[in-house]
Amino acid sequence: MSTSDISISGRAAIAGLGATEFSKNSGRTELRLAMEATLAALADAGIDPKEVDGFCSYTMDKVPDYEIARLLGATDVKFFSQIPHGGGAACAPVMHAAMAVASGVARTVVVYRAMNERSWYRFGSGSYGFGSAPVFDNVNYGWYMPSGFHTPAAWVAMFARRYMHRWGATSEDFGRVAVAARDFAATNPAAFFHGKPITLEDHQKSRWIAEPLHLLDCCQESDGAVAMVITSAERARDLRQPLVLVKGAAQGISEGQQSMTSFYRDDITGLPEMGLVARQLWQQSGLRPADVQTAVIYDHFTPFVLPQLEEFGFCPRGEAKDFVRAGHHARGGLLPVNTHGGQLGEAYIHGMNGVAEAVRQVRGSATNQVADVRNVLVTAGTGVPTSGLILGKE
Secondary structure (H helix, E strand, O other): OOHHHHOOOOOEEEEEEEEOOOEOOOOOOHHHHHHHHHHHHHHHHOOOHHHOOEEEEEOOOOOOHHHHHHHHOOOOOOEEEEEOOHHHHOOHHHHHHHHHHHHOOOOOEEEEEEEEOOOOOOHHHOOOOHHHOOOHHHHHHOOOHHHOOOOHHHHHHHHHHHHHHHHOOOHHHHHHHHHHHHHHHHOOOOOOOOOOOOOHHHHHHOOEEEOOEEHHHEOOOOEEEEEEEEEEHHHHOOOOOOOOEEEEEEEEOOOOOOOOOOOOOOOOOOOHHHHHHHHHHHHHHOOOHHHOOEEEOOOOEHHHHHHHHHHOOOOOOOOHHHHHHOOOOOOOOOOOEOOOOHHHHOOOOOOHHHHHHHHHHHHOOOOOOOOOOOEEEEEOOOOOOEEEEEEEOO
16 A cells, blocks of 8 residues: 555545634633534534534643533544644644544544633643652653743743854844734734734833743733534535645654753754654645745744744745745735734634634635635644644645
């Protein structure tokens, strides 16, 4: 059997999309949020909830698949999986769902992420209870926390400082990523920062979080949910919405990988796990960077946007700073990035809202629609084992 015989490229499609509003205090349980998004996604696709026979989410999601199945009235669920590594999972539920559909294991798979990550708990708090149990991850972080590495911002700051030293990037370059994201968010009514653009001066004046990261280099903490329905491409052609094919889907762990603390690699200015994802996506899809019209680049922290552009070949190593200085990532640029406003401007739903934006761009229904979109790249969290997607038209 050849590799082409087992490829999932073009065999599954995202047929339905649903989301709640994004806020700092949803006033509902995460289960309620998940159900609202799931029912909206099924209605968008025109699929009876009872037809759902698969689920996929994150290990960090606190909403059990069996409870969603019960509330939907789904009686025969044949596939369910959860992806670890936080935001690194963002694209992987779609990959797993596509694999289940392409293999015939399931016919209608719901992927979802629901979180009250502002009103119920906060990932950026620095207080995670790691000392309560000596499991591997907790012990591993014990080597870093005594040195002040308590938060995701502090972990990313180490990589950012080295990237600046080696390639000559500046805080202003990181700021250009934030300014462009907030510009898109300002014209997106679904974004938390709708109508609130920022300037580079605003970015530079925002308070330090962990040098070289300013407040405006950091993503939001948000409440909300996003869900999607994945089915076969053949079936999706007969459903309500324009066809959105999964042309590529991949995950990656690379040498020296840790979770946010891969500081002992020979070079910490790149993201080799994202490079691995990139190679798989280009191979699966048969596409190249020039075939992508817009990208959703995981932006939990602005410094990691730059090496992602390099890993995918949109610019040579060390030249992403020049890419953003030229405005290629911004509105009207060569590769508009995060046209929904990203996690900096729209919401932080662990990257699932970015996948949703890619679906809208392919459908042609995005608020900040890019012209003549055929293919959209989506990336998941950086600094951790990660994933990625290419979505597109036939």
